[in-house]
Amino acid sequence: GDSVTQMEGPVTLSEEACLTINCTYTATGYPSLFWYVQYPGEGLQLLLKATKADDKGSNKGFEATYRKETTSFHLEKGSVQVSDSAVYFCALSGGSNYKLTFGKGTLLTVNP
Amino acid sequence: DAGITQSPRHKVTETGTPVTLRCHQTENHRYMYWYRQDPGHGLRLIHYSYGVKDTDKGEVSDGYSVSRSKTEDFLLTLESATSSQTSVYFCAISESDSNYGYTFGSGTRLTVV
Numbered sequence: 001g002d003s004v005t006q007m008e009g010p011v012t013l014s015e016e017a018c019l020t021i022n023c024t025y026t027a028t029g030y031p032s033l034f035w036y037v038q039y040p041g042e043g044l045q046l047l048l049k050a051t052k053a054d055d056k057g058s059n060k061g062f063e064a065t066y067r068k069e070t071t072s073f074h075l076e077k078g079s080v081q082v083s084d085s086a087v088y089f090c091a092l093s094g095g096s097n098y099k100l101t102f103g104k105g106t107l108l109t110v111n112p
Numbered sequence: 113d114a115g116i117t118q119s120p121r122h123k124v125t126e127t128g129t130p131v132t133l134r135c136h137q138t139e140n141h142r143y144m145y146w147y148r149q150d151p152g153h154g155l156r157l158i159h160y161s162y163g164v165k166d167t168d169k170g171e172v173s174d175g176y177s178v179s180r181s182k183t184e185d186f187l188l189t190l191e192s193a194t195s196s197q198t199s200v201y202f203c204a205i206s207e208s209d210s211n212y213g214y215t216f217g218s219g220t221r222l223t224v225v
Contacts, residue, residue: 032213034213036213036216042218042219043202043217043218044155044202044204044214044216045216046213046214046215049213089154089155091213093213099145099157099160100145100204100214102154102155104152105154105155
C-alpha cells in the first residue's frame with residue numbers, strides 16, 4: 001500500500017538558517033504530494049502541493065519539488081523564522097477514494 | 113477559511129461510556145474523514161465518507177463507528193470508550209478531486225479516564 005517516510009525530528013534551528021525536511025514515498029500510479037503544517041494547538045493547514053512529476057510547490061518561502069525518479073518531495077526554506085516553529089507533515093494522495101496518507105510528522109523549533 | 117467545525121473541542125469521559133464527536137461543514141464537500149493523531153504515529157485514518165450514508169473503514173476503525181445522514185454532518189462514535197482511544201481527533205473535508213488536498217477542523221482532544 002501507499003506509504004510516506006519523513007525524517008524524524010525534532011529539528012532545531014537558529015533563525016535565518018536553511019531548512020530541509022526529507023520526505024520519500026511509496027505509491028502505485030501517480031500520486032499528488034502535499035506538505036501540511038500544524039501550529040501548536042491547531043489543526044493541519046495545507047502548506048503546498050504538487051500534482052505531477054517535476055512540479056514545484058511553493059508558499060510562504062517554502063518549496064518542494066516532486067521528484068518521481070527518487071520518489072521524493074523534500075521541503076526546503078532558505079531562511080527560517082521563529083514563526084515557522086510547527087510540526088510539518090508530508091502526505092500523498094492516490095487511488096480513487098481520495099484518501100491522504102500521512103508521514104509521522106517532523107517537529108521544527110526555530111530559536112531567535 | 114473553509115467552514116468546518118468540530119464539537120466538542122475538549123472532552124473527558126470515563127472508560128466504558130459512549131462518546132460522539134461531531135464534524136460539521138458548510139462547504140457542501142462530498143468527502144469527509146476522521147483521523148486520530150497520536151505521538152509517534154502521525155495521523156491515522158479511522159473512517160471516511162464519500163456521500164450521504166456512504167462510509168468506509170480506514171486503517172484504525174476498530175472500536176469506532178460513523179454516520180452521515182446529511183451532507184454537512186459526519187459523526188464519530190466510540191461505542192464504549194477505552195483508554196487507548198485517548199487522542200486528538202481531526203475531521204477533514206475534500207472536494208471531489210483530492211488534488212486539492214484536505215481542509216481540517218481544529219480537532220477534539222478526548223481523554224478517557
